[in-house]
Amino acid sequence: MVLVLGVSAGARGAHAMLTHSDQPHLPPIDRCTVPRRAGGGIEEPVFEAIRRMSSAADQRDELISSAAVTCRCSQHAETIRTGARELTIIDEPLAQLRYLHFTGRLPDNGTVILYDLGSSGLTITHADCRTGTILASTRSTVLSGDGYDTLLRWRLARGGVLTDKPASRRHREELSTAKVVTAIDPHTGKRVVVTHSDLVELCAAGIHHSASLVRQLITETGVQPKVMVLLGGCTRDPGIRAELTGLIDLPIISDPEPELVSARGAVLLAAARPGSEIKMPRLLAGARLDPGPPDRRKLIAAATVTVTLGVTIAGLLATNKNSSPPYDHGVPASVEIVAPTPEPGR
Numbered sequence: 001m002v003l004v005l006g007v008s009a010g011a012r013g014a015h016a017m018l019t020h021s022d023q024p025h026l027p028p029i030d031r032c033t034v035p036r037r038a039g040g041g042i043e044e045p046v047f048e049a050i051r052r053m054s055s056a057a058d059q060r061d062e063l064i065s066s067a068a069v070t071c072r073c074s075q076h077a078e079t080i081r082t083g084a085r086e087l088t089i090i091d092e093p094l095a096q097l098r099y100l101h102f103t104g105r106l107p108d109n110g111t112v113i114l115y116d117l118g119s120s121g122l123t124i125t126h127a128d129c130r131t132g133t134i135l136a137s138t139r140s141t142v143l144s145g146d147g148y149d150t151l152l153r154w155r156l157a158r159g160g161v162l163t164d165k166p167a168s169r170r171h172r173e174e175l176s177t178a179k180v181v182t183a184i185d186p187h188t189g190k191r192v193v194v195t196h197s198d199l200v201e202l203c204a205a206g207i208h209h210s211a212s213l214v215r216q217l218i219t220e221t222g223v224q225p226k227v228m229v230l231l232g233g234c235t236r237d238p239g240i241r242a243e244l245t246g247l248i249d250l251p252i253i254s255d256p257e258p259e260l261v262s263a264r265g266a267v268l269l270a271a272a273r274p275g276s277e278i279k280m281p282r283l284l285a286g287a288r289l290d291p292g293p294p295d296r297r298k299l300i301a302a303a304t305v306t307v308t309l310g311v312t313i314a315g316l317l318a319t320n321k322n323s324s325p326p327y328d329h330g331v332p333a334s335v336e337i338v339a340p341t342p343e344p345g346r
Contacts, residue, residue: 003029005053005067006266008092008259009046009076011120012036012145016049017263018056018064021271024264025103030056031260043080050084068270070095070262072123077277088270089277092116093125095265096231097132102268105253110226111135113214113250117234118259119145122210126217126225127280134282135221138213143206145234148172151202152194159192161185175199176237200239207240211247227251233259 002021007014013035017028032052034045046069057064068088071077077089093114100106106129114125121141127134141147153168161183163171174181175196183192218225228250230241235258245252255261269278 002065002271003057003062004267004270005050005057005064006095006263006270007046007049007067007069008095008262008266009042009069009071009080010118011042012118014045014049015260015263016053017260017267018053019267021065021267024099024267029060041079042076043083046080047083066270066274068095068266070266081277086274088266088272088274090266090269091278091280092262093127093134093137094132094278094280095262095269096229097127097129097265098268099261099265100229100255101129102265103255105229105255107226111221111223113217113225113228114231115210115214115228115235115244116231117143117145117210117240118232119234122213124210124213124217126221126223128283129226132280134280135223136217136283138217140210140213142209143203145169145172145232147206148199148203148234152199155194155198155202156183156192160188160190161192162187172199173233173236196239199237200243203237203240204243207243208247211244214248225250227253230254231258231261 003018004021005016005018006024007016013033015031015033017024017031019026019028030053032049034049034052036042036045050067054064066088067086068090069080070090070092071080072092080087081089093116096114096116097106097112100112106112109130111126111128114123114127116123116125121139121144123137123139125134125137149165149168149172152172153163153165156163156168156171162185163183167183167186171181171183171194175194179196181194183194184190214228228244228248230244230252231254235241235254241252241254272278
Protein backbone atom coordinates (compact mmCIF):
# COMPACT_ATOMS: atom_id res chain seq x y z
CA MET A 1 0.00 0.00 0.00
CA VAL A 2 1.16 3.53 -0.82
CA LEU A 3 1.95 5.90 2.04
CA VAL A 4 0.55 9.40 1.46
CA LEU A 5 0.66 12.68 3.37
CA GLY A 6 -2.32 15.04 3.49
CA VAL A 7 -2.09 18.55 4.98
CA SER A 8 -4.71 21.27 5.42
CA ALA A 9 -3.44 24.82 5.76
CA GLY A 10 -5.41 27.39 7.73
CA ALA A 11 -5.00 30.75 9.37
CA ARG A 12 -4.39 29.11 12.76
CA GLY A 13 -1.93 26.49 11.54
CA ALA A 14 -1.88 23.13 9.81
CA HIS A 15 -3.42 19.69 10.30
CA ALA A 16 -1.47 16.77 8.83
CA MET A 17 -2.11 13.05 8.58
CA LEU A 18 0.00 10.19 7.34
CA THR A 19 -1.93 7.22 6.01
CA HIS A 20 -2.25 4.75 3.16
CA SER A 21 -3.84 6.13 0.01
CA ASP A 22 -6.84 3.78 0.18
CA GLN A 23 -7.50 4.23 3.91
CA PRO A 24 -8.10 7.96 4.54
CA HIS A 25 -11.24 7.18 6.57
CA LEU A 26 -9.38 4.98 9.07
CA PRO A 27 -7.31 6.21 12.04
CA PRO A 28 -4.07 7.54 10.49
CA ILE A 29 -0.67 6.01 10.99
CA ASP A 30 0.40 9.34 12.45
CA ARG A 31 -1.02 12.85 12.66
CA CYS A 32 -0.13 16.27 14.04
CA THR A 33 -1.47 19.78 14.47
CA VAL A 34 1.02 22.63 14.19
CA PRO A 35 -0.20 26.05 15.37
CA ARG A 36 0.82 29.15 13.50
CA ARG A 37 3.10 31.39 15.53
CA ALA A 38 2.20 35.04 15.99
CA GLY A 39 3.51 36.98 13.01
CA GLY A 40 4.51 33.83 11.14
CA GLY A 41 3.55 33.00 7.59
CA ILE A 42 0.99 30.39 6.70
CA GLU A 43 3.70 28.23 5.11
CA GLU A 44 5.64 27.76 8.39
CA PRO A 45 3.22 25.33 10.11
CA VAL A 46 2.70 23.49 6.80
CA PHE A 47 6.40 22.78 6.32
CA GLU A 48 6.82 21.90 10.00
CA ALA A 49 3.94 19.42 9.75
CA ILE A 50 5.53 17.87 6.65
CA ARG A 51 8.87 17.60 8.45
CA ARG A 52 7.28 15.85 11.42
CA MET A 53 5.35 13.40 9.27
CA SER A 54 8.42 12.68 7.13
CA SER A 55 10.33 11.86 10.31
CA ALA A 56 7.50 9.55 11.40
CA ALA A 57 7.67 7.75 8.04
CA ASP A 58 11.46 7.40 8.32
CA GLN A 59 11.09 5.81 11.75
CA ARG A 60 8.80 3.22 10.16
CA ASP A 61 11.33 2.74 7.38
CA GLU A 62 8.70 3.78 4.83
CA LEU A 63 8.68 6.31 2.02
CA ILE A 64 6.01 8.96 1.46
CA SER A 65 5.07 8.58 -2.19
CA SER A 66 3.23 11.90 -2.50
CA ALA A 67 2.05 14.84 -0.45
CA ALA A 68 -0.80 17.31 -0.96
CA VAL A 69 -1.77 20.53 0.81
CA THR A 70 -5.21 22.12 0.75
CA CYS A 71 -5.52 25.90 0.70
CA ARG A 72 -8.52 28.19 1.02
CA CYS A 73 -7.24 30.94 -1.30
CA SER A 74 -4.79 31.46 -4.14
CA GLN A 75 -2.58 33.73 -2.01
CA HIS A 76 -1.96 30.93 0.49
CA ALA A 77 -1.36 28.49 -2.36
CA GLU A 78 1.24 30.74 -3.97
CA THR A 79 3.05 31.24 -0.65
CA ILE A 80 3.31 27.50 -0.07
CA ARG A 81 4.19 26.79 -3.71
CA THR A 82 7.16 29.16 -3.49
CA GLY A 83 8.65 27.10 -0.67
CA ALA A 84 8.06 23.64 -2.12
CA ARG A 85 7.54 23.02 -5.83
CA GLU A 86 7.05 19.28 -5.46
CA LEU A 87 3.84 19.58 -3.41
CA THR A 88 0.38 19.13 -4.90
CA ILE A 89 -1.74 22.16 -4.00
CA ILE A 90 -5.50 21.61 -3.88
CA ASP A 91 -8.46 23.97 -3.48
CA GLU A 92 -9.86 23.14 -0.04
CA PRO A 93 -13.54 22.68 -1.06
CA LEU A 94 -12.47 20.20 -3.75
CA ALA A 95 -10.66 18.05 -1.17
CA GLN A 96 -13.67 18.24 1.13
CA LEU A 97 -16.06 17.12 -1.63
CA ARG A 98 -13.72 14.30 -2.62
CA TYR A 99 -13.60 12.84 0.87
CA LEU A 100 -17.33 13.28 1.47
CA HIS A 101 -18.00 11.40 -1.79
CA PHE A 102 -15.57 8.69 -0.71
CA THR A 103 -17.48 8.17 2.55
CA GLY A 104 -20.85 8.16 0.77
CA ARG A 105 -22.19 11.22 2.58
CA LEU A 106 -23.01 13.22 -0.55
CA PRO A 107 -25.73 12.61 -3.15
CA ASP A 108 -24.58 11.66 -6.66
CA ASN A 109 -26.16 14.79 -8.15
CA GLY A 110 -27.57 18.13 -7.08
CA THR A 111 -25.72 20.73 -5.05
CA VAL A 112 -24.35 21.00 -1.52
CA ILE A 113 -23.58 23.80 0.93
CA LEU A 114 -20.15 23.47 2.60
CA TYR A 115 -20.34 25.35 5.92
CA ASP A 116 -16.70 25.59 7.07
CA LEU A 117 -16.34 27.31 10.45
CA GLY A 118 -12.71 27.66 11.49
CA SER A 119 -10.56 29.73 13.80
CA SER A 120 -10.34 32.80 11.57
CA GLY A 121 -13.83 32.86 10.09
CA LEU A 122 -16.62 31.14 8.19
CA THR A 123 -16.43 30.07 4.54
CA ILE A 124 -19.69 29.03 2.85
CA THR A 125 -19.43 27.33 -0.53
CA HIS A 126 -22.31 26.27 -2.79
CA ALA A 127 -20.99 23.52 -5.06
CA ASP A 128 -22.26 20.97 -7.56
CA CYS A 129 -21.87 17.42 -6.20
CA ARG A 130 -21.32 15.78 -9.59
CA THR A 131 -18.89 18.16 -11.28
CA GLY A 132 -17.31 19.89 -8.29
CA THR A 133 -18.12 23.29 -9.79
CA ILE A 134 -18.44 26.21 -7.37
CA LEU A 135 -21.69 28.07 -7.96
CA ALA A 136 -20.91 30.76 -5.39
CA SER A 137 -19.02 31.27 -2.15
CA THR A 138 -18.76 33.85 0.60
CA ARG A 139 -16.61 34.42 3.66
CA SER A 140 -17.36 36.16 6.93
CA THR A 141 -15.26 36.94 9.98
CA VAL A 142 -18.28 37.95 12.05
CA LEU A 143 -18.16 34.50 13.61
CA SER A 144 -15.05 32.40 14.13
CA GLY A 145 -13.32 30.22 16.67
CA ASP A 146 -11.12 33.16 17.68
CA GLY A 147 -14.21 35.33 18.05
CA TYR A 148 -15.91 32.77 20.30
CA ASP A 149 -12.74 32.58 22.43
CA THR A 150 -12.86 36.36 22.84
CA LEU A 151 -16.54 36.24 23.86
CA LEU A 152 -15.80 33.52 26.37
CA ARG A 153 -12.92 35.52 27.89
CA TRP A 154 -15.27 38.48 28.18
CA ARG A 155 -17.85 36.26 29.91
CA LEU A 156 -15.22 34.99 32.37
CA ALA A 157 -13.86 38.49 33.01
CA ARG A 158 -17.35 39.59 34.07
CA GLY A 159 -17.15 36.92 36.75
CA GLY A 160 -13.70 38.07 37.88
CA VAL A 161 -11.58 35.44 36.10
CA LEU A 162 -8.92 36.69 33.71
CA THR A 163 -7.58 34.11 31.23
CA ASP A 164 -5.31 34.11 28.21
CA LYS A 165 -6.16 32.93 24.70
CA PRO A 166 -4.95 29.32 25.07
CA ALA A 167 -6.98 28.89 28.27
CA SER A 168 -10.19 30.31 26.80
CA ARG A 169 -9.79 28.09 23.73
CA ARG A 170 -9.28 25.06 25.94
CA HIS A 171 -12.43 25.89 27.92
CA ARG A 172 -14.44 26.37 24.71
CA GLU A 173 -13.29 23.05 23.30
CA GLU A 174 -14.10 21.34 26.62
CA LEU A 175 -17.64 22.75 26.45
CA SER A 176 -18.12 20.98 23.13
CA THR A 177 -18.45 17.74 25.08
CA ALA A 178 -18.94 18.78 28.72
CA LYS A 179 -22.00 20.50 30.14
CA VAL A 180 -20.04 22.46 32.75
CA VAL A 181 -16.48 23.79 32.95
CA THR A 182 -14.83 25.57 35.88
CA ALA A 183 -12.42 28.35 34.92
CA ILE A 184 -9.79 29.43 37.46
CA ASP A 185 -7.88 32.70 37.49
CA PRO A 186 -4.18 31.67 37.67
CA HIS A 187 -3.27 34.73 39.78
CA THR A 188 -6.17 35.17 42.19
CA GLY A 189 -7.54 31.64 42.31
CA LYS A 190 -11.05 32.94 41.71
CA ARG A 191 -13.40 30.43 40.04
CA VAL A 192 -16.25 30.83 37.56
CA VAL A 193 -18.52 28.04 36.37
CA VAL A 194 -19.47 28.23 32.71
CA THR A 195 -22.12 25.98 31.19
CA HIS A 196 -22.60 24.75 27.66
CA SER A 197 -25.78 26.83 27.52
CA ASP A 198 -23.69 29.93 28.25
CA LEU A 199 -21.49 29.16 25.27
CA VAL A 200 -24.49 28.59 22.98
CA GLU A 201 -25.93 31.93 24.07
CA LEU A 202 -22.65 33.69 23.26
CA CYS A 203 -22.58 32.10 19.79
CA ALA A 204 -26.28 32.58 18.98
CA ALA A 205 -26.04 35.97 17.23
CA GLY A 206 -23.21 34.80 14.98
CA ILE A 207 -25.02 31.57 14.09
CA HIS A 208 -28.15 33.53 13.13
CA HIS A 209 -25.98 35.76 10.94
CA SER A 210 -24.45 32.72 9.25
CA ALA A 211 -27.88 31.25 8.55
CA SER A 212 -28.84 34.44 6.73
CA LEU A 213 -25.64 34.16 4.65
CA VAL A 214 -26.56 30.60 3.66
CA ARG A 215 -30.05 31.68 2.59
CA GLN A 216 -28.61 34.65 0.68
CA LEU A 217 -26.18 32.38 -1.18
CA ILE A 218 -28.99 30.02 -2.19
CA THR A 219 -31.08 32.96 -3.40
CA GLU A 220 -28.19 34.33 -5.47
CA THR A 221 -27.54 31.02 -7.23
CA GLY A 222 -31.23 30.19 -7.66
CA VAL A 223 -30.42 26.52 -6.98
CA GLN A 224 -31.82 24.65 -3.99
CA PRO A 225 -29.12 22.46 -2.39
CA LYS A 226 -29.87 18.94 -1.24
CA VAL A 227 -27.78 19.01 1.91
CA MET A 228 -25.48 21.15 4.07
CA VAL A 229 -22.20 19.80 5.46
CA LEU A 230 -20.67 21.18 8.66
CA LEU A 231 -16.88 21.43 8.53
CA GLY A 232 -14.15 22.92 10.69
CA GLY A 233 -13.29 22.26 14.32
CA CYS A 234 -15.86 24.73 15.67
CA THR A 235 -18.75 22.66 14.32
CA ARG A 236 -17.92 19.87 16.76
CA ASP A 237 -20.08 21.76 19.25
CA PRO A 238 -23.53 20.09 19.43
CA GLY A 239 -25.10 23.41 20.41
CA ILE A 240 -23.95 25.04 17.17
CA ARG A 241 -25.23 22.06 15.17
CA ALA A 242 -28.61 22.23 16.94
CA GLU A 243 -28.91 25.98 16.31
CA LEU A 244 -28.18 25.58 12.61
CA THR A 245 -30.61 22.68 12.30
CA GLY A 246 -33.37 24.91 13.65
CA LEU A 247 -32.49 27.85 11.40
CA ILE A 248 -31.80 26.20 8.04
CA ASP A 249 -34.35 24.04 6.27
CA LEU A 250 -31.85 21.53 4.90
CA PRO A 251 -30.62 18.08 5.91
CA ILE A 252 -27.40 18.67 7.86
CA ILE A 253 -24.55 16.18 8.00
CA SER A 254 -21.15 16.25 9.66
CA ASP A 255 -18.02 14.14 10.06
CA PRO A 256 -16.86 12.88 13.47
CA GLU A 257 -13.64 14.84 12.90
CA PRO A 258 -14.75 17.84 10.83
CA GLU A 259 -11.38 19.57 11.15
CA LEU A 260 -9.66 16.67 9.31
CA VAL A 261 -11.99 16.37 6.30
CA SER A 262 -9.74 18.59 4.17
CA ALA A 263 -6.57 16.65 5.03
CA ARG A 264 -8.32 13.33 4.34
CA GLY A 265 -9.47 14.62 0.97
CA ALA A 266 -5.91 15.73 0.24
CA VAL A 267 -4.79 12.14 0.82
CA LEU A 268 -7.21 10.92 -1.86
CA LEU A 269 -6.03 13.55 -4.34
CA ALA A 270 -2.32 13.52 -3.50
CA ALA A 271 -1.32 11.16 -6.30
CA ALA A 272 -3.65 12.65 -8.92
CA ARG A 273 -1.27 15.29 -10.31
CA PRO A 274 2.01 15.36 -8.34
CA GLY A 275 3.60 18.76 -8.03
CA SER A 276 0.70 20.59 -9.65
CA GLU A 277 -2.15 22.79 -8.50
CA ILE A 278 -5.67 21.33 -8.60
CA LYS A 279 -8.31 24.04 -8.71
CA MET A 280 -12.09 23.89 -8.71
CA PRO A 281 -14.01 25.24 -11.71
CA ARG A 282 -16.29 28.18 -10.99
CA LEU A 283 -19.63 28.85 -12.62
CA LEU A 284 -19.53 32.09 -14.60
CA ALA A 285 -22.15 34.72 -13.88
CA GLY A 286 -25.32 33.97 -15.83
CA ALA A 287 -24.22 30.45 -16.75
CA ARG A 288 -26.24 27.37 -15.91
CA LEU A 289 -25.11 24.07 -14.50
CA ASP A 290 -24.63 21.14 -16.85
CA PRO A 291 -27.61 18.91 -16.08
CA GLY A 292 -25.42 15.84 -16.54
CA PRO A 293 -26.20 12.62 -18.38
CA PRO A 294 -29.95 12.10 -18.78
CA ASP A 295 -31.74 9.50 -16.71
CA ARG A 296 -32.52 6.38 -18.81
CA ARG A 297 -36.02 6.09 -17.37
CA LYS A 298 -36.73 9.72 -18.27
CA LEU A 299 -35.48 9.12 -21.81
CA ILE A 300 -37.80 6.11 -22.20
CA ALA A 301 -40.74 8.11 -20.83
CA ALA A 302 -39.99 11.02 -23.17
CA ALA A 303 -39.68 8.68 -26.16
CA THR A 304 -43.01 7.06 -25.27
CA VAL A 305 -44.74 10.44 -25.12
CA THR A 306 -43.16 11.46 -28.46
CA VAL A 307 -44.27 8.25 -30.21
CA THR A 308 -47.79 8.54 -28.77
CA LEU A 309 -48.09 12.13 -29.91
CA GLY A 310 -46.76 11.23 -33.36
CA VAL A 311 -49.31 8.45 -33.80
CA THR A 312 -52.11 10.69 -32.55
CA ILE A 313 -51.21 13.53 -34.89
CA ALA A 314 -50.80 11.18 -37.86
CA GLY A 315 -54.22 9.71 -37.15
CA LEU A 316 -55.80 13.14 -36.95
CA LEU A 317 -54.20 14.20 -40.22
CA ALA A 318 -55.50 11.06 -41.94
CA THR A 319 -58.97 11.65 -40.52
CA ASN A 320 -58.97 15.26 -41.68
CA LYS A 321 -57.86 14.18 -45.14
CA ASN A 322 -60.51 11.47 -45.66
CA SER A 323 -63.57 13.02 -44.01
CA SER A 324 -65.18 16.38 -43.47
CA PRO A 325 -64.65 18.17 -40.17
CA PRO A 326 -67.14 17.27 -37.43
CA TYR A 327 -69.57 19.99 -36.41
CA ASP A 328 -71.47 20.67 -33.24
CA HIS A 329 -74.37 23.03 -33.87
CA GLY A 330 -72.59 24.54 -36.83
CA VAL A 331 -69.31 25.17 -34.91
CA PRO A 332 -66.24 23.09 -35.78
CA ALA A 333 -65.29 20.82 -32.85
CA SER A 334 -61.83 21.52 -31.49
CA VAL A 335 -59.25 18.77 -31.13
CA GLU A 336 -56.99 18.96 -28.05
CA ILE A 337 -53.80 16.94 -27.82
CA VAL A 338 -52.89 16.40 -24.17
CA ALA A 339 -49.39 15.25 -23.24
CA PRO A 340 -48.44 14.16 -19.76
CA THR A 341 -47.26 17.12 -17.68
CA PRO A 342 -43.62 16.58 -16.72
CA GLU A 343 -42.91 16.54 -13.01
CA PRO A 344 -40.85 19.41 -11.63
CA GLY A 345 -37.17 18.97 -12.33
CA ARG A 346 -37.76 16.45 -15.14
